[in-house]
Each structure stands twice: as structure tokens, then as C-alpha cells.
Amino acid sequence: DQQVKQNSPSLSVQEGRISILNCDYTNSMFDYFLWYKKYPAEGPTFLISISSIKDKNEDGRFTVFLNKSAKHLSLHIVPSQPGDSAVYFCAASDIVSGNQFYFGTGTSLTVIP
Amino acid sequence: DVKVTQSSRYLVKRTGEKVFLECVQDMDHENMFWYRQDPGLGLRLIYFSYDVKMKEKGDIPEGYSVSREKKERFSLILESASTNQTSMYLCASSSPSEAFFGQGTRLTVV
Numbered sequence A: 001d002q003q004v005k006q007n008s009p010s011l012s013v014q015e016g017r018i019s020i021l022n023c024d025y026t027n028s029m030f031d032y033f034l035w036y037k038k039y040p041a042e043g044p045t046f047l048i049s050i051s052s053i054k055d056k057n058e059d060g061r062f063t064v065f066l067n068k069s070a071k072h073l074s075l076h077i078v079p080s081q082p083g084d085s086a087v088y089f090c091a092a093s094d095i096v097s098g099n100q101f102y103f104g105t106g107t108s109l110t111v112i113p
Numbered sequence B: 001d002v003k004v005t006q007s008s009r010y011l012v013k014r015t016g017e018k019v020f021l022e023c024v025q026d027m028d029h030e031n032m033f034w035y036r037q038d039p040g041l042g043l044r045l046i047y048f049s050y051d052v053k054m055k056e057k058g059d060i061p062e063g064y065s066v067s068r069e070k071k072e073r074f075s076l077i078l079e080s081a082s083t084n085q086t087s088m089y090l091c092a093s094s095s096p097s098e099a100f101f102g103q104g105t106r107l108t109v110v
Helices: none
Strands: A010-014 A019-025 A032-038 A045-051 A056-059 A062-067 A072-077 A086-093 A107-112 B004-006 B010-013 B019-021 B023-025 B031-038 B042-049 B064-070 B073-078 B087-095 B098-101 B105-109
Touching: A010 A019, A019 A032, A019 A086, A019 A107, A032 A062, A032 B098, A045 A056, A045 A062, A045 A072, A045 B098, A072 A086, B004 B087, B010 B019, B019 B105, B023 B031, B031 B064, B031 B073, B042 B064, B042 B073, B073 B087
Parallel strands: A010 A107, B010 B105
Antiparallel strands: A019 A072, A032 A045, A032 A086, A056 A062, A062 A072, A086 A107, B004 B023, B019 B073, B023 B073, B031 B042, B031 B087, B064 B073, B087 B098, B087 B105
16 A cells, blocks of 8 residues: 555646645654655655654755645745756655655656746 | 665566676665666565565565675565566665665666
């Protein structure tokens, strides 16, 4: 059973606009969340993270929002650039007791110049 | 600079061959993972290991085995490769707060 879900397999956005990628989770024990970016033929690279004690974390053009009551997180990219075109994975873990990260199925973002 | 290194970027193997995918990390992490990535299915966990000589099945272990004889090395073994094992294979090691990935191995079974 998929504990982390990304319900949008793809997203297209105009350059300069905001990209919003969504992620839902089912396990209320998850307390640490990450976003990874993956280009074709490369391994995923870490983008940004957030712990459950926060509801927002910002790093340059990237902001992650966490809504614990809704078990939902989102990644905002503003402004979107063509180089942001990639597959984005969200991941969750129970940092205290868990040994593994649970990944979503990914959202393929295309930023149109 | 943290490093997870997979032995091959691209591999082509024949059906029925035994295939070894090697992964080495230099961060002294206890946890290591093997995933495969397929279009529309995201990252699926095959096996993981949280200590030397320890292994745990992930979501899709069938047709695979693993070996962790040393802390830094985690090997994925396809005992008898089949065409449905054609995929991108990703190795990762993790601290409690982050997973680091290798560059991936694109395996084609013909």
C-alpha cells in the first residue's frame, strides 16, 4: 500500500510562473519530509526538506509547505525555469524509529520557455 | 563531498544471465537501499540493509537477492535475469535525515 502519493504524474508550467507539486501521505508517524529532483539517466538529488515541527521551509526559489492535519505537503517553485524540468519525488520518514524513506511515484515537471 | 557510486551506468544482459549490480558509499552510513524506477511507478524499494550482513525485503524483492558483506558495499543480484527486470536501478545510502543516491544503472535484459 502506497504510503506516500503524488497524484499528478505530470505538470506543465510557463517559464516565470509558479510550479506547485503536491504530495499526500497516510502514515501519521511520518515526521520528516524531503523533495528530490531527478533528471533522466541520473540519480535523484536532494532538493529541500521539512520536519514536522515546521509548516514551511524556504530555500531560494523553492518552498515546501506542510499541512500535518491534512497529511499533505507541497513544493512551490517560483519563478519556474526551463532547467527545473525534471521528475520530482517526495519522500517521508519516521526519523525516530524508521530505517527507510518512503517515496512517492513522482511528478514530471515541464517548464515551457 | 558525499558519494554513492554504482559500478555501471549502462548494462545489457541476456535473459537467464546472473547479474551483479554493485554500490559503494563513503559516508559510513548504516542504511543502504536498492530501488528500481519505472515510468508511472516511481521509485520502488527492492531490498534494504540496516547493518552488515542484515537485509530486509522491500516492496518488490521477487527475482532479486542482495549481499552486504561490508558496511560500505551493497550488492544487488539478479539470479536469472528476465526482460521484465529491464529498468533503472538506483542505490542509496542514508543518514536519519537524508538519502543520497548513486547515479543509477540502466539495465536492459534482452
